[in-house]
Amino acid sequence: MTTGSTIIPCLRYRNAAAAIEWLCETFGFERRLVVPGDGDEIAHAQLTHGEGMVMLGSATDTEFGRLMKQPDEIGGAETQTAYVVVSDADSIYERAKAAGARIAIELKDEDYGGRGFSCYDLEGHLWNFGTYNPWE
DSSP: OOOSOSOOOEEEETTHHHHHHHHHHHHOOEEEEEEEOSTTOEEEEEEEETTEEEEEEEOOSSTTGGGOOOGGGGTTOOSOOEEEEOSOHHHHHHHHHHTTOEEEEEEEEOTTSOEEEEEEOTTSOEEEEESOOTTO
8 A cells, every 4th residue: 555655756866865964954855764885875765755755876877877867967957856745835945045955946926826946956956846736
């Protein structure tokens, strides 16, 4: 039986340990599982936020790792991004700014409902946060 989302974004970070700390402190993710790898690498991590989850690990030269590029390797672009449903977008926006996140789209009320913003994390991955909940 599934207790959370059945679609889980997967990310890679050059410094996955620092990314985990930053994502938890800044965006309110919680560590569900962190599996250390060789040296300073993270083999696999699961971070939860409400009923959602992201999985991440260190950017390594593996079969799976070669399928992905870091944002700075493709001109800072992303080919997909995560939207995180939150109850208070304003507080996460303020925490993101305080943590040095580069804001891509300023906090605003959306025409379709809800309030949200978009920002880049410490390694350039694009995140979207908003109060609009498509499940409701």
